[in-house]
Amino acid sequence: MAAKKSVLFKIKRQANPKAEPRWEEFELPWHSGMNVISSLMEIAANPVTRAGRTTTPVTYDSNCLEEVCGSCAMLINGKARMACSALVDKLEQPIRLEPFSKFPVVRDLAVDRGVLFENLKAVKAWVPVDGSYDLGPGPRMTMEDQEAAYPLSRCISCCCCMEACPQFNEETNFVGAAAISQVRLFNTHPTGAALKRERLAALMGDGGIHECGYAQNCVEVCPKDIPLTRSIAEVGGAVMKQAIGDLFRK
């Protein structure tokens, strides 16, 4: 096989949140083991377009470079995924890089994913242990619960599941699969379960779990292989049980 001599990138640029987006092309010499983030680093070291014009380095979020921090999610050839684990040799060229389409652009490929943080707060995605005295050790968790909870705890807040979801948009304001899965995680936790009813009640609000259309893109794009459709089904059942129970309790 003849080695590829160069790698072509088409990158959607936007100078600031209000600016009109524009496309720029970059050509890099090919070498083995390239990924999208390493390519963006090379562009930053020498920000010259394919046409030879000097430009600004491309802005993007990244941190860990090993698919555990969730920062570098972007649209790569139209699909939501992590740039650090997107190997250049496995991508069709020219490689199209765009910022997430459903999150406000800050600059270039960097977007504001604050909505997930707001949603995690809205569903109380934490274990309530803060207090003025030592609460002592919590109850033990069964092996079975641990095994169910661990995959859920792998969420890196990259928001790929939300970007790929046809129901996540400004019309529905759907909460998204990540937050629903975190509800399952913290409701499974013996101490976290103290807030179970509040979390399920939160998901009955506008933009809640009912907005899910079960297109199942979330579970396909999730870089951490979190069983998101299972979480939606389980939390959906728990929400329904609580809603029907509330008809008689309230």
Next chain:
Amino acid sequence: MSTANPPALLDVEEGVAPLRAGQGHSFFLRRLHSLSGIIPVGAFLIEHFISNAFATRGPVAYAKQVELLSSFPFVVGLELFGIWLPILYHALYGFYIWYHGEGNVTEYPWAGNWMYNAQRWTGAIAFFYMVWHTWHLRFSGVHILTHPAAAFGKVQLEFQNPLALAFYTVGIFCASWHFAYGLWLFAAKWGITTGDAARRKFGYVCFAIGLLFILVGAATMYSFLNTPLQPLEPVSGTESFVMR
């Protein structure tokens, strides 16, 4: 250094709004939409396919079944509250859901995403088919509630038009598909089939249910097409009908 105004760089657009925890009525409306697809709309679909399948046993058996259905007390009330209003709610809220969704099957061409889109298209086609079908068979021409014996011939007359025949075929196919996948969606969303294996197995069950509906519909259509044309006017003495 602190400034009075946040830097302009952070002045981003609004984007998707956060969850309105516990606020609003969309949960009730959406779950009512989901439930109405099973009860009463799905239940009616089962009844409708079974009743029409009496056509496979000939015009007399078909007339008897139509007569049985039209003999129910408060039949118009049953139709209104058990069939028409639930279908209207399910359809109109369904269009509302479709309008608010943002299909992306081009970018993410996966099975579940295709089915998401197909559920919207089959629902819409089935709805427009049902409006036309109800208007033709229930509200125009011979009144089959008072003339059950004319029902068989009325359907046959309808089938004389190849376009109408094609619309029936498409309508039966879409309604069967929409109901079968709707059952699967209901089980997944209401937390009945939570596990991946359970969802996959129930998928086979729903596929079989959809296929069964299509086959029953095909057998029924075949009977209407392969029986000599029945008269629309009741033959005196052979029919016992009461004005309702």
